[in-house]
Amino acid sequence: xxxxIATRVAYGKALxxxxxxxxxxxxLDADLSGSTQSGMFAKAFPDRFFNLGIAEQNMMGxxxxxxxxxxxxxxxxxxxxxxxxxYEQIRTSIVFPKLNVKVVGSHGxxxxxxxxxxxxxxxxxxxxxTLPGMTVVxxxxxxxxxxxxxxxxxxxxxxYLRLARLATExxxxxxxxxxxxxxxxxxxxxxxDVTLIATxxxxxxxxxxxxxxxxxxxxxxxxxxxTIKPLDEEMVVAAARETGCVVTSEEHSVIGGLGDAxxxxxxxxxxxxxxxxxxxxxxGRSGKAQDVLNYFGLNPQGIVEHAKxxxxxxxx
Amino acid sequence: MSNASxxxxxxxxxxxxxxxxxxxxxxxxxxxxxxxxxxxxLYGEVLRVDPRxxxxxxxxxxxxxxxxxxxxxxxxxxxHGFFPVEDLEHFRQLHCYLSGHPEMGFxxxxxxxxxxxxxxxxxxxxxxxxxxxxxxxxxxxxMLGDGELDEGQVWEAAMAAAKFQLDDLCAIVDVNGLQIxxxxxxxMPTEPLDAKFAAFGWNVQTCDGHDFDQLRAAFxxxxxxxxxxxxxxxxxxxxxxVSYMENDPQWHGKAPGExxxxxxxxxxxAKIAELEGK
Numbered sequence: 001x002x003x004x005i006a007t008r009v010a011y012g013k014a015l016x017x018x019x020x021x022x023x024x025x026x027x028l029d030a031d032l033s034g035s036t037q038s039g040m041f042a043k044a045f046p047d048r049f050f051n052l053g054i055a056e057q058n059m060m061g062x063x064x065x066x067x068x069x070x071x072x073x074x075x076x077x078x079x080x081x082x083x084x085x086x087y088e089q090i091r092t093s094i095v096f097p098k099l100n101v102k103v104v105g106s107h108g109x110x111x112x113x114x115x116x117x118x119x120x121x122x123x124x125x126x127x128x129x130t131l132p133g134m135t136v137v138x139x140x141x142x143x144x145x146x147x148x149x150x151x152x153x154x155x156x157x158x159x160y161l162r163l164a165r166l167a168t169e170x171x172x173x174x175x176x177x178x179x180x181x182x183x184x185x186x187x188x189x190x191x192x193d194v195t196l197i198a199t200x201x202x203x204x205x206x207x208x209x210x211x212x213x214x215x216x217x218x219x220x221x222x223x224x225x226x227t228i229k230p231l232d233e234e235m236v237v238a239a240a241r242e243t244g245c246v247v248t249s250e251e252h253s254v255i256g257g258l259g260d261a262x263x264x265x266x267x268x269x270x271x272x273x274x275x276x277x278x279x280x281x282x283x284g285r286s287g288k289a290q291d292v293l294n295y296f297g298l299n300p301q302g303i304v305e306h307a308k309x310x311x312x313x314x315x316x
Numbered sequence: 317m318s319n320a321s322x323x324x325x326x327x328x329x330x331x332x333x334x335x336x337x338x339x340x341x342x343x344x345x346x347x348x349x350x351x352x353x354x355x356x357x358l359y360g361e362v363l364r365v366d367p368r369x370x371x372x373x374x375x376x377x378x379x380x381x382x383x384x385x386x387x388x389x390x391x392x393x394x395x396h397g398f399f400p401v402e403d404l405e406h407f408r409q410l411h412c413y414l415s416g417h418p419e420m421g422f423x424x425x426x427x428x429x430x431x432x433x434x435x436x437x438x439x440x441x442x443x444x445x446x447x448x449x450x451x452x453x454x455x456x457x458x459m460l461g462d463g464e465l466d467e468g469q470v471w472e473a474a475m476a477a478a479k480f481q482l483d484d485l486c487a488i489v490d491v492n493g494l495q496i497x498x499x500x501x502x503x504m505p506t507e508p509l510d511a512k513f514a515a516f517g518w519n520v521q522t523c524d525g526h527d528f529d530q531l532r533a534a535f536x537x538x539x540x541x542x543x544x545x546x547x548x549x550x551x552x553x554x555x556x557x558v559s560y561m562e563n564d565p566q567w568h569g570k571a572p573g574e575x576x577x578x579x580x581x582x583x584x585x586a587k588i589a590e591l592e593g594k
Contacts, residue, residue: 026449047449048449050445050480052472052476053472053475053476053479055469055472055475055476057434057438057468057469057472058438058441058469058472058473058475058476060438061435061436061437061438061439061441061442061469061473062438062439062441062442062445062473062476063442064428064435064438064439064442065428065438065439065440065441065442065443065444065445065446066442066443066445066446067442068420068427068428068439068442068443069373069377069442069443069446069447069450070373070446071446071449088432089432089435089438089469092429092431092432092435093428093429093432093435093438093439096419096429097419097420097421097428097429098421
């Protein structure tokens with residue numbers, strides 16, 4: 001593990017890195033380019049960046065019009081405003097006509113911290129998952145984010161990309177044989193007793209939880225699901241079959257996100273105990289990011305406890 | 317095109333739109349009839365589009381931001397050869413490509429998916445922005461309803477169009493004074509529209525939306541390259557051409573029964589006969 005870096009920073013860097021290679025790329029922001037880090041692209045490619053002001057709904061429509069005219073567009077704001085305020089603009093102007101717009105929601109989840117519940121979006125994955133044909137991506141760390149941006153640049157059509165505010169450790173860079181493919185999960189750690197399926201920042205915590213479980217004699221498999229839709233059904237079903245119980249973990253509501261996606265899949269293919277670790281139908285709270293995460297149990301210890309519950313259910 | 321020829325095409329398009337809504341027993345006829353003359357002029361003289369190359373990247377774009385007025389749009393597109401006039405019979409029917417609201421990529425000649433009010437004008441801003449980036453030289457026209465101006469997104473788009481100096485963008489507002497629940501002045505007052513758009517940094521043209529000379533002059537004025545988008549505020553009559561529908565908000569989105577339908581159809585057919593000199 002090296003330095004900590006936020007996925008939003010990796011997003012801004014990736015836009016700059018790939019900007020020249022993709023001349024049709026246009027980046028939009030709604031007065032948050034410093035926070036979403038799209039401002040890096042604005043500096044490097046000022047002719048292909050447009051600030052739409054604090055008017056996110058219009059930004060999504062402008063993105064649709066640019067895409068309908070042959071541009072590929074990344075439109076960034078905070079996850080709350082991008083997906084919540086603009087749900088219908090995204091639905092009707094972007095996803096229904098299958099336009100090549102990547103909606104980018106920064107500051108997803110609780111780790112916005114001090115800004116509090118108004119800005120802590122724990123519903124974005126659920127909202128975006130409901131849209132027919134929408135791709136939903138939430139990378140685990142900065143290394144994976146760079147690859148996700150590249151993959152999304154190469155994939156025509158609408159997608160949602162979730163960024164995190166908090167600087168976190170990079171787990172995927174040193175994984176042997178790691179390669180990024182949209183719609184394919186990443187196998188982080190083998191294990192036979194229980195599977196921990198996580199997305200975004202919780203992937204690192206699931207990794208840490210697996211080390212704690214190992215010390216207690218529990219062999220946990222860890223899977224990083226960066227693409228929540230379409231879900232890597234093969235990897236998830238195989239893990240359920242081989243380990244017999246599952247814990248999902250996300251910095252998001254347990255309603256409508258990764259956990260529900262996994263439950264819906266396994267209930268029809270390989271019914272095993274699944275426990276969803278996330279925000280349990282609550283709004284967030286203001287506080288230091290780490291304090292808020294701990295308050296809601298979004299830490300490795302929380303995953304460990306859920307894993308033990310899942311194991312108990314499996315053993316009957 | 318001569319005004320006589322435009323008037324005749326408009327009369328035929330009104331009859332087609334009226335029949336479509338009656339046959340489907342569903343659809344938005346009032347605002348289709350009010351916007352019809354402007355759309356006839358747009359497709360007859362203004363827009364540089366060709367049904368043989370409906371997806372030409374260099375074509376002018378038309379966004380029906382008041383997307384419910386598909387009876388007008390489909391009638392005009394059919395009369396200009398984008399698809400067969402006979403297909404209008406299947407308007408709003410399952411397995412037909414003529415949906416209740418416009419769907420790009422599904423209906424030939426439809427440049428943007430619209431229907432949720434306020435969204436089309438934002439897309440038109442994006443299209444005009446792309447044209448400016450590319451130096452493509454095409455123009456973008458968007459038709460809005462006056463009730464649609466209640467949507468805050470319209471004014472977000474208005475600010476953006478002025479900021480980016482989109483002088484190849486022309487919005488047309490169908491000021492028929494009515495929306496679903498009644499008079500726009502009662503439901504949500506939006507006047508003075510000319511002063512509002514001017515304050516948002518737009519060129520403002522006002523005209524009679526049923527007078528081809530005035531409409532033509534307004535569209536001509538929109539071509540000035542002065543760094544500002546243009547809005548044409550055209551005063552119209554909702555339900556224009558069908559006496560019992562004119563200025564009556566109940567005909568916003570309702571189809572007539574047989575007796576009323578036949579009365580209106582006689583009027584529209586008489587208008588065509590009159591214009592054909594029969």
